[in-house]
Amino acid sequence: MNNTKALSNLFFTVILLVLAVLTIMTFSLGEAGMAGKGVMLTLLAITMIKSQLVANYFMGLRRTKFLWRAIMFGYFAIVGGLIAVAYLMGLK
Amino acid sequence: MNEHSNTINQDDLPGDFAIWIFIFAEMLAFGVLFVAYAFTRAQNIELFNASQLTLNRTSGAINTLVLITSSYFAVRGVEAIKRGLNQQCAHWLTGAFLLGGVFVGIKMVEFQSKFAADITMSTNNFYMFYLSLTFFHFMHVLMGMVILAVIIMKARRGGYSAHDYVGVETGASFWHMVDFLWIILFPLVYIIR
Numbered sequence: 001m002n003n004t005k006a007l008s009n010l011f012f013t014v015i016l017l018v019l020a021v022l023t024i025m026t027f028s029l030g031e032a033g034m035a036g037k038g039v040m041l042t043l044l045a046i047t048m049i050k051s052q053l054v055a056n057y058f059m060g061l062r063r064t065k066f067l068w069r070a071i072m073f074g075y076f077a078i079v080g081g082l083i084a085v086a087y088l089m090g091l092k
Numbered sequence: 093m094n095e096h097s098n099t100i101n102q103d104d105l106p107g108d109f110a111i112w113i114f115i116f117a118e119m120l121a122f123g124v125l126f127v128a129y130a131f132t133r134a135q136n137i138e139l140f141n142a143s144q145l146t147l148n149r150t151s152g153a154i155n156t157l158v159l160i161t162s163s164y165f166a167v168r169g170v171e172a173i174k175r176g177l178n179q180q181c182a183h184w185l186t187g188a189f190l191l192g193g194v195f196v197g198i199k200m201v202e203f204q205s206k207f208a209a210d211i212t213m214s215t216n217n218f219y220m221f222y223l224s225l226t227f228f229h230f231m232h233v234l235m236g237m238v239i240l241a242v243i244i245m246k247a248r249r250g251g252y253s254a255h256d257y258v259g260v261e262t263g264a265s266f267w268h269m270v271d272f273l274w275i276i277l278f279p280l281v282y283i284i285r
Contacts (some may be wrong), residue, residue, distance in 0.1 A: 005175070006257055008171065020161075023153060024153070026153070027152075028160070030153075030283035035141075043284050045278055051275050054160075054268055059268045060170075076125065079126055081278070082127045083280065087130060087284065
């Protein structure tokens with residue numbers, strides 16, 4: 001029982017560390033002054049991973065009906081997709 | 093009823109369902125603003141890129157790390173109360189609350205530097221979006237801190253148990269939403285160019 005709890009807490013700590021590493025990657029890309037289609041799509045991909053980690057593991061949606069996870073993923077797919085379209089329009 | 097929903101129906105959303113209506117409504121409002129920002133930028137790319145360079149990316153990144161850590165503390169608070177540990181739950185949530193305070197402090201310094209430079213919402217379209225999005229989010233952080241404070245006080249009095257922790261999950265869900273939205277806001281406004 002205690003081992004299960006310890007493993008669960010370790011798992012959440014690993015998620016936190018992954019989120020921190022992805023945040024530092026995002027910041028580093030910004031500090032490097034990088035721009036363009038590839039960088040924009042990379043940043044959106046990193047943001048998608050981070051948002052889904054928070055939704056599924058911190059919010060606890062991984063234990064709920066598929067519908068709720070689909071809403072959270074769909075939200076990012078629509079918002080992130082429209083942001084990508086707007087940025088691609090700007091590159092032309 | 094709370095006991096039933098917490099211990100049996102694992103398919104349900106964590107916490108009170110009403111908070112999820114609020115969470116989805118807030119996400120929709122922010123989503124519209126995020127997309128409006130992106131399409132407005134497409135019409136004024138040089139202005140947006142030049143104005144974005146005046147933002148403090150370091151404070152934005154630190155605030156992201158602060159919020160994700162705070163969210164993690166909220167998770168640990170929920171895990172503690174699931175084992176009936178009220179005091180431990182209160183400690184973790186106090187950590188989340190204090191980090192919320194750090195976020196607020198950093199954001200206030202950032203707002204102050206903009207206002208000192210005579211930057212307002214009417215300066216240009218970028219700052220209109222930057223100030224409205226970040227201030228709207230800032231208000232949600234404050235609201236989340238009030239919710240956490242109420243839960244912390246109740247937990248300190250031993251008000252929750254391993255069978256009745258809907259209130260803790262409800263507050264934590266709202267706090268995670270604040271984190272979730274900042275995770276999108278930070279790269280969109282501070283980084284992507």
